[in-house]
Amino acid sequence: MRVSHVPPLPTNHCAPVTYALLMHAIEVVRLTKSYGAFVAVRDFSFTVKPGQILGLVGPNGAGKTTTLRALGGIHPPTSGQVRIGGFDIIAEAVEAKRRLAFFPDEPRLFDYLTAEEHLEFAAAIYGVAEWREPMNALLDEFELTEKRKSLPAELSRGMKQKLMIACGFIHTPEVMIFDEPLTGLDPLGIRRMKESITRRAQQGAAVILSSHLLHLVEEMCDSVAVIRKGERIAYGTIEDLKWQIAQGRGDVSLEEAFLAITSEEPRA
Amino acid sequence: MTRAFVFVTVRSFRNRFVSRLKRLKNVRYLLSFIAGLAYFWFFAFRHLFDGRSAVRNMGLPASELFVDLTAVLVLAMMVLAWALPKQSAGLTFSEAEIQFLFPAPITRRQLLFYKILRGQPQVFISAVVMTLVLFRGAKFIGVWACFVALSIYFTLVALGRARLKIAGVGFLVRLPVIAAAAVGLGYLLWRTVDITAIHGIGAKLRPGGVPDLPALFHGPVADTILFLPRFFGQTVLPASVGQLLLSCVVVLAAALLFFELAARTNISVEDASIRTSEKSAARRARMNEQRIGRHVTFPRIPPPFRVPAGARPEVAIYWKNVTAGLRISSPWVMIMGVCALYFVVQSFSTSEPAIRLMMAMFALMLSATFPFFGSAVFTQDMRLDLQRIELLKSYPISGERLVAAEIAGPLTFLAAVELMMLSVAAIILRTADLPKRVEFLATPEFVVIALILATPVCAAQLLIRNAVPILVPGWALRAPDEQRGFIVMGQRLVTFAANLLVLLFVLLPAACIVVPGLLIAKFWLGGSMPMVALTTVLAAALLVFEVWLGIKFLGNQFEKLDVTDELDAVAS
Numbered sequence: 147m148r149v150s151h152v153p154p155l156p157t158n159h160c161a162p163v164t165y166a167l168l169m170h171a172i173e174v175v176r177l178t179k180s181y182g183a184f185v186a187v188r189d190f191s192f193t194v195k196p197g198q199i200l201g202l203v204g205p206n207g208a209g210k211t212t213t214l215r216a217l218g219g220i221h222p223p224t225s226g227q228v229r230i231g232g233f234d235i236i237a238e239a240v241e242a243k244r245r246l247a248f249f250p251d252e253p254r255l256f257d258y259l260t261a262e263e264h265l266e267f268a269a270a271i272y273g274v275a276e277w278r279e280p281m282n283a284l285l286d287e288f289e290l291t292e293k294r295k296s297l298p299a300e301l302s303r304g305m306k307q308k309l310m311i312a313c314g315f316i317h318t319p320e321v322m323i324f325d326e327p328l329t330g331l332d333p334l335g336i337r338r339m340k341e342s343i344t345r346r347a348q349q350g351a352a353v354i355l356s357s358h359l360l361h362l363v364e365e366m367c368d369s370v371a372v373i374r375k376g377e378r379i380a381y382g383t384i385e386d387l388k389w390q391i392a393q394g395r396g397d398v399s400l401e402e403a404f405l406a407i408t409s410e411e412p413r414a
Numbered sequence: 415m416t417r418a419f420v421f422v423t424v425r426s427f428r429n430r431f432v433s434r435l436k437r438l439k440n441v442r443y444l445l446s447f448i449a450g451l452a453y454f455w456f457f458a459f460r461h462l463f464d465g466r467s468a469v470r471n472m473g474l475p476a477s478e479l480f481v482d483l484t485a486v487l488v489l490a491m492m493v494l495a496w497a498l499p500k501q502s503a504g505l506t507f508s509e510a511e512i513q514f515l516f517p518a519p520i521t522r523r524q525l526l527f528y529k530i531l532r533g534q535p536q537v538f539i540s541a542v543v544m545t546l547v548l549f550r551g552a553k554f555i556g557v558w559a560c561f562v563a564l565s566i567y568f569t570l571v572a573l574g575r576a577r578l579k580i581a582g583v584g585f586l587v588r589l590p591v592i593a594a595a596a597v598g599l600g601y602l603l604w605r606t607v608d609i610t611a612i613h614g615i616g617a618k619l620r621p622g623g624v625p626d627l628p629a630l631f632h633g634p635v636a637d638t639i640l641f642l643p644r645f646f647g648q649t650v651l652p653a654s655v656g657q658l659l660l661s662c663v664v665v666l667a668a669a670l671l672f673f674e675l676a677a678r679t680n681i682s683v684e685d686a687s688i689r690t691s692e693k694s695a696a697r698r699a700r701m702n703e704q705r706i707g708r709h710v711t712f713p714r715i716p717p718p719f720r721v722p723a724g725a726r727p728e729v730a731i732y733w734k735n736v737t738a739g740l741r742i743s744s745p746w747v748m749i750m751g752v753c754a755l756y757f758v759v760q761s762f763s764t765s766e767p768a769i770r771l772m773m774a775m776f777a778l779m780l781s782a783t784f785p786f787f788g789s790a791v792f793t794q795d796m797r798l799d800l801q802r803i804e805l806l807k808s809y810p811i812s813g814e815r816l817v818a819a820e821i822a823g824p825l826t827f828l829a830a831v832e833l834m835m836l837s838v839a840a841i842i843l844r845t846a847d848l849p850k851r852v853e854f855l856a857t858p859e860f861v862v863i864a865l866i867l868a869t870p871v872c873a874a875q876l877l878i879r880n881a882v883p884i885l886v887p888g889w890a891l892r893a894p895d896e897q898r899g900f901i902v903m904g905q906r907l908v909t910f911a912a913n914l915l916v917l918l919f920v921l922l923p924a925a926c927i928v929v930p931g932l933l934i935a936k937f938w939l940g941g942s943m944p945m946v947a948l949t950t951v952l953a954a955a956l957l958v959f960e961v962w963l964g965i966k967f968l969g970n971q972f973e974k975l976d977v978t979d980e981l982d983a984v985a986s
Contacts, residue, residue: 220807221976239973243810254802258710258738258794263717270721270730271809277723297713 169232171196171245171321171352172217177226179212179376186212187376189226194352194369196320199343201367201384202356205408209376210356211251214325217354218248230321244272247314251326253306255298261285261309262294265316272317284312287342303330311339315346322346324355328362340366364400372407380407419528427535434901442886443901449911450904478629480651485643486603486631491564492643493599495571497592501579505529505572505687506694512687523677526573530566530673537561556649559662563646563669570676577679599639606636642668708742708798715740727811728819735823738794743827746791750831753780754838767847774842778855781835785868785875786917788831792824795876796972800883800890803975814969817884821876821965828876829869836864859935859946863928866950870957874920877964878913884968884975920960924953 172194179187187209194200204210216223219235219242228235233242255264265284269277285291288308298306307330314322327343328336344366347353357363363370364384372380372387380387384400391403398406437443507515507529515525541558578588607630631640645664652658717737721730754777761773799806799820806816843856854860883890889905931949935942 215804218804218808220804222974240810240812243808246808246810248804248808250804254805256734256738256802257708258713258741259734263737266721267730267734270725270733271727271811273724273727273810275723297710299710 169196170194170229171198171231172200172354173227173229174213174217175227175229177213177216177228178224179209179216179221180224185376187216187373190371190373190376190378191226192371192378192381194321194354196350196352197347198369199347199353199355199367201363201370202354202373203358203360203363203370203404204373208373210373211325212376213373214248214323214354214356218246218323219243220248244317245320247317247319247322249311249314249322249324249327251329253303253310253330255306255310257298260295260297261290261301264309264313268313269316274317277316280316280318284315288312288338304332304335307331308335308339311342315342318351320351322351322353324353324357326357327355328357328359336362360399360401360404370400372404374408419524419531423531423534426532437901442889446889446904446908447901448904449907450901453903453907477651477653481644481647482630482640484647484650485640488560488564488646489599489640489643490596492567492571493592493596495568496575497589497596498571498575499585500572501575501585502690505569505690507687507691509691509695512691516688522680522682526569526677527673530569533565534562537565553649553652553658556652556658556662559665559669560646560649563665563672566669566672566676570672570679573676573679573681576681580681602635603631603639606631606633608632708793710741712741712744715744727809728815728822731811731816731819732822735794735820736826738798739792739823739827742794743792746788747827747831750780750784750835753777754834757838757842761842761845770842770846771848774839774846774848777835777839777842781832781839781864781868784832784835785828785872788828789824789872789875789879792827792876793879795820795824796880796883797890800887803887807975812969813972814966817877817880817969817972818965821873821880825869825873825876828872832868832872833865836861836868840864858943859932862943862947863932863950866947866954867924867928867957870924870954870961871921873961874957874964875913875917877961877968878916878920881916881964881968882909884971887975920957920964923960924957927953927956 170193172192174190174192177187177190178185190209190213192200202210202213212221215221217228217230217235219228219230219239222236230242231245233245235242256267259267262281262285265281266277269281274280282291285294288311290305290309290312293301293305298309301309307327311327322343324343328339331339340362343353343355355363355367367384369383370381370387371378382390387403387407388398388400391398391406438447505526511528511532515528520528538558541554541561544561545554545557575588578584642664645661645668648657648661649665652661715737717733718740719733721733757773757777761770764770796817809816811819840856840861846856848856886905889909928949931952932946935945935949939945
């Protein structure tokens with residue numbers, strides 16, 4: 147049942163991209179991450195092209211966050227290679243990270259900077275010269291304009307999440323890595339966030355999104371990688387996955403496909 | 415139900431113990447555990463088995479006098495507990511306990527029983543420590559029984575106060591009544607005191623003296639008032655095994671009675687307990703936030719400058735940390751400023767040379783120690799950013815540049831305050847009447863050396879402090895339930911000792927340049943200032959080079975740092 151071909155470029159994403167369409171924005175080759183004897187991720191490979199959204203799904207403890215952290219350069223892989231925009235995340239870390247925005251599941255903001263100052267700081271870190279206009283636009287987009295002078299302690303969990311994501315958007319990253327991006331958001335916030343992420347993908351950003359909300363993955367992503375016990379057990383477009391699972395039994399949801407895939411033993 | 419309660423109590427205690435034990439497989443934790451254990455041994459338990467030690471003789475002898483004194487202490491606690499202002503029925507439960515137990519089909523009596531049972535491991539440990547440290551003449555089993563009974567009694571009193579409040583007897587009514595009762599009991603007891611028991615007590619307690627002192631209180635009044643408390647005294651300081659057993663039985667029977675009474679108060683503890691538990695958690699979080707170098711005291715202070723367009727990421731990190739320093743550590747800058755001003759004003763307004771000398775010495779001592787303790791106050795660097803290490807690691811900046819930028823912010827404050835304090839000390843020293851052997855402190859050579867070396871020394875000290883979160887992140891950021899114990903104590907000792915050692919190691923090469931340079935200048939070049947300045951600049955350059963090496967090393971380590979190993983447990 148393994149679906150292992152590289153997914154084709156989505157036809158609905160035809161907006162201009164910042165560099166050659168054929169180039170992979172994210173290239174992961176045989177990524178392995180171990181902690182002592184425990185192998186958290188084993189031989190995980192996939193690619194994401196500009197404009198594409200890849201969903202990373204798997205049961206709890208499958209190795210999703212470990213994979214995303216390795217992609218974000220937060221911890222070095224034990225073996226294998228991760229390339230962001232053509233740059234190796236270890237050997238050319240600075241160049242790779244300049245193209246990247248990593249969004250952890252828990253918004254950890256600086257307690258002593260206001261919302262506005264967070265955006266100013268993020269702009270400076272990524273070398274954005276003209277940041278005032280994008281900052282105002284992002285504050286508007288994430289409904290934080292009224293809270294621009296507030297410290298994180300004065301913001302709700304959802305607002306913190308939005309602010310963290312706004313900080314990641316300010317340098318218009320070519321690659322975005324989201325770990326459970328919708329946690330803590332209200333229904334309207336979820337809808338706006340989905341639109342924000344999709345729009346940026348349409349503008350050419352390559353996105354990896356890890357979530358347990360399978361309907362969200364189904365709605366937003368072009369392709370999906372399923373990981374269990376650190377191993378990739380399925381990879382392909384959502385339609386391919388569903389078709390493989392359905393086996394002519396008619397239409398199935400991604401949730402059904404996911405349950406069917408993850409209930410089996412991993413293959414060698 | 416009792417089985418479930420005992421299970422969770424015993425398992426929690428055992429699991430916590432086992433998880434701590436497992437951590438010792440890690441050499442860094444083992445090292446800190448040994449250091450912590452050694453500290454406790456040398457400062458608390460070393461004299462336990464040393465017959466010659468005076469500390470061993472501090473154990474109270476099992477005499478009637480000390481039984482009476484212990485009984486009075488117990489009585490006072492029992493009476494005064496009713497005067498405490500807290501009058502909600504709130505008992506502190508953990509979030510998990512509230513989630514599992516409150517909706518569970520258990521009676522209030524069972525909930526109370528669970529609460530008392532859960533407190534027992536702590537009561538046990540307290541009894542062990544008290545037996546070893548304070549009541550060394552006592553029998554552990556007696557101290558434990560005494561503590562068990564008292565812990566249940568105080569729960570009864572807490573619920574009793576809440577019941578009284580419901581009955582319309584509030585704190586303001588209780589307070590005078592309890593005060594009057596305490597005074598009355600005290601007066602009645604005082605009338606029964608046998609002064610001869612106290613007479614010559616010092617001589618009798620000398621090593622080798624007879625500890626068989628008679629009772630302090632006599633007569634039926636004293637016997638009535640102290641009937642129960644004396645059993646507590648006898649459990650702690652029994653004269654014989656028979657007395658120990660008897661008093662333990664009575665005290666534990668009293669404990670059962672206290673529990674029965676507490677259960678019969680039948681007061682709604684649930685809502686109040688949720689509030690109490692929330693308050694307790696909030697207090698802990700607040701205390702954590704308000705630790706020195708973390709609490710945002712002045713959130714509205716504007717950033718000192720704007721980051722120039724297209725500036726390097728290092729500038730952004732520096733900007734962030736200076737802004738943080740202004741908002742968090744400004745009070746310390748003010749305190750140091752006020753101190754400096756006070757020293758100057760006091761020195762120049764007095765005609766007493768001794769006061770001027772004292773002010774000069776204070777200023778000098780403060781500036782000499784400030785790089786060390788000041789670096790614990792200005793923590794707006796890797797230490798404060800450790801919680802956001804995921805974010806830091808995703809920034810497009812090399813580890814080396816990040817570490818340098820991180821310490822630049824607090825260094826600005828530390829060096830500024832240090833230079834101010836040194837200048838103040840130099841000014842006062844020039845006017846002070848110094849003793850011959852410390853006259854060199856007021857020489858221009860000394861001032862030049864101090865001023866030139868101040869900033870590199872501060873940088874070295876900050877770098878050492880920043881090594882902890884990078885090399886041993888689990889020591890710098892601890893989970894809420896890991897703030898105490900042998901391991902944490904050991905970690906603090908090891909980091910303190912390592913800090914001093916590394917600082918010494920860093921300063922040694924610079925000293926090897928400065929000292930011979932000074933000697934040459936003094937004895938061969940007639941105190942040549944250019945020579946002094948040259949050697950000092952060379953030493954400062956060497957220090958800067960060492961700091962640069964340290965930054966390169968820590969930057970490299972930062973890039974290798976794997977946050978998952980140690981920090982996930984803290985974050986969760």
